[in-house]
Amino acid sequence: MRIVLRKVTKTPLDFEVISDEITFKGFLEYHNAKLILLKASINGTLQKSCDICAQDFYLEVNENIEFFINDGIFEDDGSVELDVVESLDGNVDIQELLNSEIELIRSDYHSCDNCKN
Numbered sequence: 001m002r003i004v005l006r007k008v009t010k011t012p013l014d015f016e017v018i019s020d021e022i023t024f025k026g027f028l029e030y031h032n033a034k035l036i037l038l039k040a041s042i043n044g045t046l047q048k049s050c051d052i053c054a055q056d057f058y059l060e061v062n063e064n065i066e067f068f069i070n071d072g073i074f075e076d077d078g079s080v081e082l083d084v085v086e087s088l089d090g091n092v093d094i095q096e097l098l099n100s101e102i103e104l105i106r107s108d109y110h111s112c113d114n115c116k117n
């Protein structure tokens, strides 16, 4: 799902992408200058191997994310309070964003229930 950034207005543009057991749902909204706000939640379960015993298990994912996407190269003057992701082609690919968020979650340290107890 690709969205053209300059078509995003002050009216929130909803999106929802589902990948395996994960639902990525939220909206894009024009902020100012070339900044677009992205606010979304990631919910579902993710299969991952335990960082202690290496057994596969299902990790419950419930995360809220919020950041800006800049249409072009972002010049940071220190006034922006959130993380900024640059888009160099004027588009945002929601599926790709979800994939990188999933990779981030996967790369965190997680142990299965057996190892937690």
Ligand SMILES: [Zn+2]
Pocket: 050, 051, 052, 053, 054, 055, 111, 112, 113, 114, 115
């Ligand atoms: Zn384990």
